[in-house]
Amino acid sequence: MKPAPFEWHAPASLAEALALKAAHGEEARFLAGGQSLVPAMNFRVAQPAILVDLNRVAGLDSVVEENGALRLGAMLRHARLERDATAARTHPILAEALHEVAHPQIRNRGTIGGNLSHADPASEMPAVMLALDARFGLRNAAGEREVAAADFFLGPLTTALRPDEMLTEIRLPALPPRSGTAFLEVARRQGDYPMMGVAAVVTLDAAGMCIAARIACCSAGPTPVAAPRAAAALLGTRLGEADIAAAAELLRDEVEPLGSVQASAGYQRHLAGVLARRALLLAKGRAA
């Protein structure tokens, strides 16, 4: 469990980091918190020739709020975002989901950008990003393009990032008034990758009618999986128990769990229905 030989670069600026990546392309990997990449290197599953260490690049870890919308720097550590008072006010689902991301020691090092770029379909935050309708700023030496979370995750450990690009910023739109969010998962042990996880966001009008809903699941397919049909079924309802149960039933058919060592696909699908129901009830209660 020793990594294969590699060259280590620790640039001090984003421009330098992007120049290195541009020069080396697929040969180089960005090192952020190292909580996924370093174990993979120790297993020799990942053998990058060059590591571009981002830990000395300043200015990539800010939390900026504008009218309820958030901009998160990619090098923001999970633990910091989990405890951020602004994020807790604007998007409480972040802290709720981050609490389930691995263990405190891992959250102290792991970064939001690293986690999203790794694109593990079992990971919590990619699903939360779909539910929050996030947009990602991707940069290369030439400039930036913006990609919706829904277009970013292409497959297991595969994203829309080009070889010379880095995910630098996560942009979360403001949640409208009377919105409620919830994240629930079932894992074998606290801190494990979930066997199923559901992120739910609902918005009610003044009369208590559901006017917007987004639901996304992790461990539910090759990428984080959104459930637009289940969400659509909620629109125009008062999110009664029967409305929610019907949506949960639809969601069971929208997920495509692959099964794992810990859970059969059938059990995962069953959990998706259970968790969707529970998460929607919770979100509704929080929206009121």
Added chain:
Amino acid sequence: MMDAPRETRQIGRPLTRNEDPRLLTGRALFVDDVELPRMLHAAFLRSPHAHAEILSIDVSAVKARPGVVAVITAEDLGEYWQPGPLLVPPPPIAGMTFRQRCQVPLAKGVVRHLGEPIVMVVAESRYVAEDAVGDIVLEFATRPVLGDLEAAIVPGAPRVHEDLPDNIAAEVVQRKGDYAAARAGAAHIIRRRFWYDHGASMAMETRGIVADWDVKSDRLTVWDTTQAPVVIRNGLAAMLGLSERQVRVIAPFIGGGFGPKMMMFYPEEVLIPWIALRLERPVKWIEDRLEHFVATTHERGQLHDAELALDGNGRILGVRDEFLMDTGAYNPYGLTVPLNSQCTLLNCYDIPAYESRFRAVYTNRTLVTPYRGAGRQHGIFVMERLMDAAARELGLDRVEIRRRNLIPPDAFPYRNEIIYQDFAPLTYDSGNYGPILDAALDAIGHAGFATEKAKAKAEGRHLGLGVVCYVEGTGIGPYEGAKVRVQTSGKVTLATGIGTQGQGHFTAFAQVVAEQLGLDARDVEVTTGDTDQFDWGVGTFASRGAVVAGAATHGAAVEVRKKVLKAAAEHFECAEEDLVLDGGRVSIAGIPERHITLGALAQKANPLRGAVKPGTEPGLEATSYFGPEMGATAAGVHAMVIEVDAETLRPAILRYVVVHDCGTVLNPLILAGQIQGGVAQGIGNAFFEELTWSEDGQLLNASLADYLLPTALDVPRMELRHTVTPSPLNPLGTKGAGEGGAIPVGALYAQAIEDALDLPARGIEITEIPLSPSRLWEIVHGHD
């Protein structure tokens, strides 16, 4: 000889551990802490296949890599290439079959399990060694993989060992009484099939070994994470053609043993000393976790078809069992595991007739050797699940059917007649089981549980109760020894040959010595596992340390006490009866100012001038050995209340009770740690740990992210109670306690979960372990 005055009693006190300051401040030596000048590092190329023919090995690129010092294949070992020794020959049981096939240092021609070593690379660093392993080019022709036990015994099945007629490694039938007659007279026959899979022990410290050949002293020193340093020393000396004096094996602090570190000889244990001798440089190999998953021994599955015959009152008339046991690719540990299953199945019940047949089956899996419980939990699972099924069939309470069948207290020694793993007929030395059950029911709140459960149900919560009995055969021979010496400082040293892997030996044995020599247990310095300090002994396994080495320690301390009193009597010119040994000094009874310290007596016993009297020995020292005629049988009951989420099927333990009887308790704090650790491993076994294999024999969850060990959040606080029924087999009356915590947990989970979800009423029984929420869902869903 006087009894020790009551206030000086050391045995039975909950002393915190002498070794903990060292361990907690990072000053304890573990094998990987050994750093020597000029040290080299080894890495192994291991089989990526469960079963394959090796067509070619090309190491030419390795030799060219800078920093590589040696590349060794089976061919390079010459005469040194030998299958490992059979550690535990099978006991003499009439009509048995036993076909020995032991592991080899490096695979030659065929690989029979994942992770079997093929090439050893020695280099200037572990990094270079692992890079070099990547340079080796091998060609394989894969062979059919034997994994499923029933498929492996089908006539004409592919064979793990082609020189054998089939995959049967052993077949043993044992009988007590006349089962056929018992069955003919039975009012009820309960018949079930059970699958019990035990996992890998996953000690926190993986295996490791450092070997250093000192050319100038002509001696080999080996630091090894072994549970049996003396046996390793003797074996290595023989293999390497050295005298035993020339080999020193040190088993320093070890981060958990649990059985697999008793396996002798692992390939690496044979190869690292050999290459260190040849290169005349120290060599280190530390197993990484990935290697540990496939190269350190496991326990695994047994498939039981079992039958219980009862009369109309729920009294057991007899038991019949037939099981298959996965022994892996080789069987150096003989029949220990299946014999434990066969014997322990009889549990704490008065069973007049028993017929049991097992077949151990070779498979293309890592070797099976004992792991905490060592097959006992398989037997207990079968018996306890049969009892639960019988209770339902007879309309009896599950506690009542157990109570009706407990061996009565006046029936000890109780003879089960069949042969146990120590070759002696299985006999329970002492026991009193009723009070254990009573105490467990009291502690768990059995009387009020029905009300509690109904109340919870009204709130939509699902509570279940489990109550399970077990016995634990412990403290087997052949022997251990101990040497006790009073130093001139007044402190006392104790050396024993067994190794220590967290059992608190530095404290419990100190208490045994202190009890006799009237001093503070903090002033007894204990050495275990260094063959330069004591080199007779067998090892730490089978819950035998406290029993066998403890009794040897007691014997040596008693002898030293005699010497101390004799020397003091001569010093004071008084009778030994008039002396008081306490507080590290001997004084004359009633005249405490007339005293001499232990240190001064030690000095007088080893004079520089004058003469030691003819016929006496210098110093205040004694060595003693103890070998029990047979093992001592501990017993206990575990009970728990569990809550299960009826939708996700996730359980949470609300209360957990252990009532345990292991005879005389040396140190209740250490005992509590043993039991709690055992329960934690039991919970892992029952609910979290499962080795998952693909069809082609790959281990799909070879990491601690996927092979789940219980964490602190998954192990509940537990209430421990003890009853004390001393063993008549040793002077301290102790029985072992190393495995009892782990043995009954699977049966307990199954019973409690059935109860929580009212599964039997829905026609569902749990007949397998390990369970997971997913597996439970499959079991329940399959019936809905």
